[in-house]
Amino acid sequence: MARLDLAIRYHRDFEDEALGLARRLFARFDEAIDSLTLTPISGEDFSLSLNGQVVHSQRESGSAPRVADLLAAMSNEHGGR
DSSP states (O other): OOOEEEEEEEEGGGHHHHHHHHHHHHHHHGGGEEEEEEEEESSSOEEEEETTEEEEEHHHHSSOOOHHHHHHHHHHHTTTO
């Protein structure tokens, strides 16, 4: 499996959602995760990044990031494999 350096950035209003997403990511990917960073931010956003690239941003999409967003990004990164 490819390297998984994940980052969740969240406004304090989304702290519970960010922690829940982190738990779901660990449940799905477990030891494949090289790093997972949770960073509170002052801006109104809740986003998920893979290897330094934003996979999903609530501010841009209107919906919270999900594990499915990461799976889609991984599929795109590897040419649909």
